[in-house]
Amino acid sequence: MAKPKLDRKTLLKNSLSVFKSRGYHGTSVNDLAAASGLLKGSIYHYIESKESLMLEVLNALRDHYVTRVFSKCNDDNLTPYERLQELSIRAEEIFTFEETGDFFVNIGLETINSNPSFTRVIKDFFKDWIGSLSDLYRHVLDEQDAIVQAERVVAELEGSVIMMKILGDVNYLKRSSIRILNEFKELENNKISKVYND
Amino acid sequence: MAKPKLDRKTLLKNSLSVFKSRGYHGTSVNDLAAASGLLKGSIYHYIESKESLMLEVLNALRDHYVTRVFSKCNDDNLTPYERLQELSIRAEEIFTFEETGDFFVNIGLETINSNPSFTRVIKDFFKDWIGSLSDLYRHVLDEQDAIVQAERVVAELEGSVIMMKILGDVNYLKRSSIRILNEFKELENNKISKVYND
């Protein structure tokens, strides 16, 4: 008989999908097991606890973003603007199709007062994101301003995604992306004109 | 004998405080009762269900914002800029001290797939907010742009509050407020110069 063994990656993917739509407290171990075609008791063959599973999901997702998305910020084959463009395209996919971009915010807000171990990973995720972005903005701003700008951009994107989700309007994110890209171009031009004036 | 009757307003206030720190699914009826000095069963003397209580809390909070905060947008005793300033001051109090500003987002995200009745109130709250703000921006922008701008401002503020909460950095909101106020001033100046150029 066919034995489609359940590998870790699939387990985490299935679990993410459930956590995403039901939140942490709203998800039962039964739900998690069913998502991987198991009965409740069986999933404990793979995991130690519901909490440790969520932690692993969060860490895997963070790792995915760092290596697959944020790393674009340091791709030397592209100009800074092109990197931001790449990031923007990936972000739109992530937020609108995969819908994992707001996962950190959802879980972060839901468990901030009850589960500090989650909060730690989530904090690090946002620090990664802001760090990568501020590297980019260093090309057009000084260090301090670059950080502030990166923080602002992350806040605006997250805010847009949330409003998009709650109000059901898909245009929020698109408009934010365009604005952020235009702003970067403007900063680039300002810098060039400043150089010429010096 | 003393009889400190529990009035509705106090009940809702106590319940809000619990829901705020534990979320909807994370809050038990026991928690809610205890917050008002009752045992679990006794709270059903006042409420029909946990769900109806949350709904009442959401509606009361929305009403509070509409009448006490958003109404500033139409205060004819103030200039448009002063109204935005008033709003900004109130918003900062609300988000940093009362911490009720992100309540709608928290509950909205947590229950969007499980409780449409909550989502309806939360949607209306944001529509109220955006509506009031776009009235203000109508002074310096045409109708369509005013709405887009209002949506953007709400998204940016919400994003800032969330980042503030997760990263524990209180400067986010302050910087956003300043930026939004400056931007309004700029829009005002642009409009004036445009009038002069016509």
Added chain:
DNA sequence: GTGGATCTACCAATCGTTTGGTAAAATTAT
């Protein structure tokens, strides 16, 4: 037949909710 994978059956705890009952307060009748 050995070992991993999965099921069934179960645990104690907690969930939201209902119940039966009680003491005090408010209302009504005298």
Added chain:
DNA sequence: ATAATTTTACCAAACGATTGGTAGATCCAC
């Protein structure tokens, strides 16, 4: 004013359902 009655406010206990988690039996591939 007082007694009888009803209403209010609450408690302790228990409801059935569900929670996260465990243990032993069973299945299946090698």
